[in-house]
Amino acid sequence: MTFPRLIAGITLLLAAAGSQAFDYKTVGAAPAILYDAPSTKGGKLFVVPRGAPLEVVLTYGEWVKVRDFSGELAWTEAKGLSNKRNLVVRSAGVKVRATADEAALAVFTVDKGVLLELAEPANGAAWIKVRHRDGLVGYVKNTEVWGL
Structure with missing residues (x-):
């Protein structure tokens, strides 16, 4: 294999890995x-x-x-x-909001390590809809949870 082909192959491999x-x-x-x-x-x-x-x-x-x-x-x-999608809260005192807005009313507050179910696909959104095991539903910032 020639050097340019090797570089091209590595570049394609890295691009595929980065987009996964x-x-x-x-x-x-x-x-x-x-x-x-x-x-x-x-x-x-x-x-x-x-x-x-x-x-x-x-x-x-x-x-x-x-x-x-x-x-x-x-x-x-x-x-x-x-395949069910659950998320872990990253820090203490995370407010789960009624709508996807920082100014929205807090529906409930959760502590670090609490599990929340992903209620709708995130699709790269800044806010995601989640459900607590008690049935409460709301929105959190995607940076406040792990598992996306």
Whole structure:
């Protein structure tokens, strides 16, 4: 392979990687065990509670390499994850607003680590519609949650 073709190939590969959207899944009905290798024989690192979002980094057969809210990488079985989209609140005292506006009435306030369900696709919007497990619905800034 010639040098110009190699550079062109690397450029295309980097462009494709940069345009790829993040893929998030949510831990299903049972807590997920995270391992240091793609096997139940691997070392168990920790357990992620049901409903927690995980970023899918790589899929390897029936296993996925995931990144959690704290940034840790590990492996888990794909069958334990769902396509439902939940988000984690990044900081304490986040106000969930009645409309997508900073001046809107706060419907409720949530603390760091609280799980919220993504109520509508975000599509890159600055504000996203979320639902609390108690049924309350409102809007938060996309920078105030993790899992998008």
